[in-house]
Amino acid sequence: MPTGPAKNGRRRPTRTAGPAKRQADYLSQTRREHAHEIAEDYVEAIADLAAEAGQARVVGLARRLGVTHVTVIRTIARLKKAGFVTAQPYRGISLTDEGCALAAMCKNRHETVAAFLRSLGIPEQVAEMDAEGIEHHVSPETLAAFKACLRKPRP
């Protein structure tokens, strides 16, 4: 039972229409992006492992991503359905052309973000850590601005 009468403006004509709607869209978009983040981390890790060990394997991915091999297997299944990787049971994991392109884009973007942060005087480790989280939310416009800043550093 409620403890008393609510005399708050319940029937107010909402009034938070314009800007609130826009922010809602931004937030929805950000949430949608989150689905891609994992895929990006995976294809990047697969590309790296393939480059350094000749082939990406489940345990290697698990170690690199900080999850159990079970999680890797399940996520790989999704990436397979999404067309980013190919994999047969007990064999290594390979990127499709699409996956390769995504990995290359991610690697480039990650490098740019990390370099930009370092150029602001942020310590290596912190820059790397922040880049890991930031990179997935950097639009092409912002990425271009970062690159421009790196090209002509402040005096």
Place this chain on the structure above:
Amino acid sequence: MPTGPAKNGRRRPTRTAGPAKRQADYLSQTRREHAHEIAEDYVEAIADLAAEAGQARVVGLARRLGVTHVTVIRTIARLKKAGFVTAQPYRGISLTDEGCALAAMCKNRHETVAAFLRSLGIPEQVAEMDAEGIEHHVSPETLAAFKACLRKPRP
């Protein structure tokens, strides 16, 4: 059935120990942060609604956050357990002191990130959109660097 013998270096002594471990930690950390992101978005929205309408209500939050009122109710329950908000059924939602502090920090951080992006020449709307995603991953060091850049803009 596998289509043939795998002659890949399975028994290699892992060799991806040092840097891979570090990256795994970074990624784990980023994943952990994700749990906080929602809380941050909520307390910020609650603070805004309280400021502009006198009280935060479920439907208002739902509109602002771009989700259904059901999602809001469930998340509020979690935030309540976490000690960020207080709420009784059919009453408005209020921030605890802790929630208030978090909201203030988030608002400040969001403003800083958005202003920094705008200072790089990124269009208002894009800056706002990117800030929404980036803000949750900005460490204190990086935030300080952004603020420093804003204080003395490039000539």
Place this chain on the structure above:
DNA sequence: CATGGACGGTAGCCATGGCTACATTATTGC
């Protein structure tokens, strides 16, 4: 003062992304 419609809440579904525990397959070393 009754009631309609907005608001708030519950039940139950789905997908994702973790996990442990257990089973299966490949490789390797004896």
Place this chain on the structure above:
DNA sequence: GCAATAATGTAGCCATGGCTACCGTCCATG
């Protein structure tokens, strides 16, 4: 060639964060 071990895969659990459908509350207004 066979056993041990590491890698891979399966089953099933939990939490989170969406959703729809439906039901309950409340209060402004006729």
